[in-house]
Amino acid sequence: MLYGLFDGMSPSNFFNFSFLPKYLSFFVQGVEYTLLLSVVSVAMAVLPALLLALMRLSKWKPVKWLSGAYIAVFRSTPLMVQLYIIYYGLFSVIKIQPYTIFGFIDISRFIPGVVALALNSSAYVAEIFRAGILAVDAGQMEAARSLGLSKFQGMKLIVLPQAIKNILPALANELVTMVKESSICSILGMAELIWGAKTVATTTYKTLSPYVLAAFIYFLINFPASKGIEAIERRMRRGDRA
Amino acid sequence: MEIGHEIICAKNLGKVFDGNVKALTDCDLSIKAGEVVAIIGPSGSGKSTLLRCLNLMEIPTSGTILFNGVELTGKKVNIDEQRQKMGMVFQHFNLFPHKTVLQNIMLAPVTLKKRTKAEAKKKALELLERIGLSDKADTYPNMLSGGQKQRIAIIRALAMEPEVMLFDEPTSALDPEMVGEVLDLMRRLADLGMTMVVVTHEMGFAREVADRVIFMDEGKMIEENTPKELFEHPKNPRTQLFLSKVL
Numbered sequence: 001m002l003y004g005l006f007d008g009m010s011p012s013n014f015f016n017f018s019f020l021p022k023y024l025s026f027f028v029q030g031v032e033y034t035l036l037l038s039v040v041s042v043a044m045a046v047l048p049a050l051l052l053a054l055m056r057l058s059k060w061k062p063v064k065w066l067s068g069a070y071i072a073v074f075r076s077t078p079l080m081v082q083l084y085i086i087y088y089g090l091f092s093v094i095k096i097q098p099y100t101i102f103g104f105i106d107i108s109r110f111i112p113g114v115v116a117l118a119l120n121s122s123a124y125v126a127e128i129f130r131a132g133i134l135a136v137d138a139g140q141m142e143a144a145r146s147l148g149l150s151k152f153q154g155m156k157l158i159v160l161p162q163a164i165k166n167i168l169p170a171l172a173n174e175l176v177t178m179v180k181e182s183s184i185c186s187i188l189g190m191a192e193l194i195w196g197a198k199t200v201a202t203t204t205y206k207t208l209s210p211y212v213l214a215a216f217i218y219f220l221i222n223f224p225a226s227k228g229i230e231a232i233e234r235r236m237r238r239g240d241r242a
Numbered sequence: 243m244e245i246g247h248e249i250i251c252a253k254n255l256g257k258v259f260d261g262n263v264k265a266l267t268d269c270d271l272s273i274k275a276g277e278v279v280a281i282i283g284p285s286g287s288g289k290s291t292l293l294r295c296l297n298l299m300e301i302p303t304s305g306t307i308l309f310n311g312v313e314l315t316g317k318k319v320n321i322d323e324q325r326q327k328m329g330m331v332f333q334h335f336n337l338f339p340h341k342t343v344l345q346n347i348m349l350a351p352v353t354l355k356k357r358t359k360a361e362a363k364k365k366a367l368e369l370l371e372r373i374g375l376s377d378k379a380d381t382y383p384n385m386l387s388g389g390q391k392q393r394i395a396i397i398r399a400l401a402m403e404p405e406v407m408l409f410d411e412p413t414s415a416l417d418p419e420m421v422g423e424v425l426d427l428m429r430r431l432a433d434l435g436m437t438m439v440v441v442t443h444e445m446g447f448a449r450e451v452a453d454r455v456i457f458m459d460e461g462k463m464i465e466e467n468t469p470k471e472l473f474e475h476p477k478n479p480r481t482q483l484f485l486s487k488v489l
Contacts, residue, residue, distance in 0.1 A: 142299060143336035143395075147350035147402060148326030157353065161340050 013208045020213075023200045029104045030196030031217055036105070037185060037192055038178040041117035042125070042171070048118070049125035054155070056130050067126070074123035079116075080184050086116040087188050104191055113185045117178065125174055132167035133159060169233040176222050176229070193217060246275035249406055249437055250296060255305035257291050257461075265291040266302070267461045273406065278438045280448035280469070283458035284484060289441040292458065293408050296439065297328045310405070326354060329399030333411040335391040337383040337398070343370070344379040347398045356402065369397040373427060389420030393427050400431075407431065409440040445488055449473050457481045 020027075055067035074082065096108040136159050144154035186195035197214035201207050250273040257266040266288045273279055281289045294300040296307060298314055298321050307314040309324055338346050347366035351357040357365065370376045373393050383391055392412055399407060409428065413421045425447050432438055432451050442448055448455050449469045456466040457478070465478045473489070476482045 137334075137336070139332060139334055139336040140338065143330075143332065143338070145322075146297060146299065146325060146328075146330035146332075147399070148322050148354055149350060150322050153353060157349065158338055 013206075014212055016206060016209045017213060019200055019204045019206055019210065023204070023210075026196035026200050027193065027213065027217065029191060030193035030214075031221075032102070033105060033190065033192040033195075034179060034182055035221075037110070037113055037117065037182045037190070038175060041114050041182070042121055042175045042178050044114060044118035045121035045125045045174075046171075048122040050129055052122060052126035053129035053133060056126065057133060071123045071126055074120050075127075079120050079181060080187065082120055083113070083116045083184055083188065086119070087112045090115070106191075109185075109188060109190045113182075113188065113190050117182060117185070121174060121178060124177075125171065128167055128170040128174065129163070132163040132165075132170070135166045136162045165236055169229050169236070172229045172232075173226070176225050179222055179225075180218060249273050249275050249310060250439075251308040252296065253306050255292065255295055255302045255307070257288075257295060257300060258303045265461050266295065269305070269461075269463050271296075271456075271463070273437060273439060275405075275437050276435045277454065278432045278436075278440065278452045279454045279456060280452035281439065281441045281456045281458060282443070282445065282448055282484075283464075287458040288461040289458050290410050291461075292463075293410050293439060293441045296408055297325050297330060299330070326350075326356070326402050327405045329402060329404035329407040331392070331396050331399055331407065331409045331412045333414050335383075335388070335395045335415070337391055337395055339383050342380050342382055343375070343386075343394055346383070346394065347401045350398070351401050354402075362401070366397075366401060369400060370394075373397060387420060388416045389423045392416065392420075392424045396424075396427055396431070406437040406439065409438065409442070411441050411443065413442070413444055443488075445473070457484065459484070 052067045052070060055063045056071070058064050058067075091112040096111055098106055098108040100106050101110075140158050140162065141151075141154045144158045145151070149157070182192060183194040185192055186198060189195065193214050194211075197210040200210040204210070250271065252269060252271040255266055255269040255271070256264075258264050269288075269292055271292070281292065283289050291300055295302045296309075298307075302315065305315070309328065312319060312324060314321065314324055337343075338349065341349060344363065344366055347369065348359070348362040351362040351365070352359055356362075367376065367379065370379055373396075375390060375394065378386060378390065378394075383394070386394070396407075396412075412428070413424050416424060421444070425444060428438070428440070428447070429451050440448070440452070452469050454466060455469045455472045457464050457472065457476075457480075459480050465472060465476065465481045467477075472481070473485065476485055
């Protein structure tokens with residue numbers, strides 16, 4: 001009886017990749033879709049995030065509060081819910097005609113996905129920016145202001161160039177997170193990696209190995225990326241100019 | 243040096259920090275052109291706060307400050323424009339670590355369009371020459387000693403050709419062997435007629451270089467006089483107590 005319970009987890013189910021020759025394109029396109037979705041989303045999140053961070057650091061209470069509220073909402077609700085609300089809410093008002101680019105990316109699904117992920121990510125990236133800016137010694141802004149530079153000039157010329165060193169590794173980590181998190185978009189039929197695995201699983205009745213393969217691919221992307229980021233971080237810290 | 247017209251006039255300055263910490267109470271301060279004023283007193287007495295109020299690094303909670311007749315505490319004033327004429331030197335130097343020494347000095351004059359890049363560079367190199375650090379022009383600040391950093395911070399402020407220089411404990415973060423070179427530069431500056439307000443723990447410097455010394459305690463200006471009078475015949479018991487500890 002007990003033995004039968006683990007039947008489904010035998011190695012033959014785990015590593016049965018006989019579907020690969022026929023269904024390889026699902027995985028290749030899935031990876032491409034996933035990477036494109038993640039990179040575009042994080043890239044789109046950068047500017048709003050910088051704005052949110054500067055608002056959060058502002059002395060002006062309403063502005064500070066607005067940014068704080070945005071960050072709180074997007075960090076305290078599930079990404080899946082945000083995705084549903086943006087897809088069925090926002091994008092039932094803004095209608096995008098189905099149109100396929102690169103042969104497999106339907107922009108009427110891709111764009112809502114990017115918007116949802118970018119809005120979500122901007123809340124996290126805003127906190128990355130804020131921490132990066134706060135890590136720069138307050139004396140730097142003071143010195144800039146004492147010379148007659150405006151707050152904006154001080155931020156642009158003195159604080160942000162120094163903050164970027166703290167920000168870049170964290171931003172790269174956000175991208176790694178996004179590669180994984182974007183799998184949520186499969187629920188709305190975006191043809192990314194998990195959607196590909198799911199489609200292969202239901203078509204071939206192999207319920208386990210397509211997901212194992214997907215997990216393996218995610219790992220192959222993210223593990224080296226994380227290690228690379230760590231190495232760059234270490235190098236930057238060594239080259240720190242006091 | 244000839245003492246001229248009044249550059250800074252502060253009246254009834256008060257500063258209360260969040261949580262009702264009184265840092266300054268009713269300070270009246272007048273600085274005349276060419277004058278060197280030293281502010282001394284125990285730590286936490288409000289010396290730095292008073293100095294930082296003069297260029298509005300710290301916004302006073304009461305009182306007025308006139309700089310060349312312009313009311314800095316007024317609503318319509320462009321404080322950035324006024325600060326260009328008030329140099330400030332910090333305890334921790336605050337050089338820009340991502341810029342070379344030359345870029346540090348050129349940044350403000352070029353950004354604020356006071357000078358073209360070529361002019362700013364010429365002026366910066368001249369200033370570096372004068373403090374004997376020409377060879378450091380293309381070095382980053384982390385390669386310099388504390389004394390070199392502070393001297394460069396001083397000429398970075400001078401590059402804007404300010405009318406007054408504010409020094410906030412400029413030698414407090416330095417190793418003892420480097421204090422001398424910074425004080426020497428400040429002394430030369432005083433000899434050239436620069437108007438200076440110096441918050442300092444260096445009693446020797448205050449005594450020799452200052453035209454006037456102000457003693458502060460608990461956020462108030464307790465006593466002010468010529469260095470000779472203040473150091474040799476302090477009138478207030480608190481001044482006497484402080485001097486008996488530090489001299």
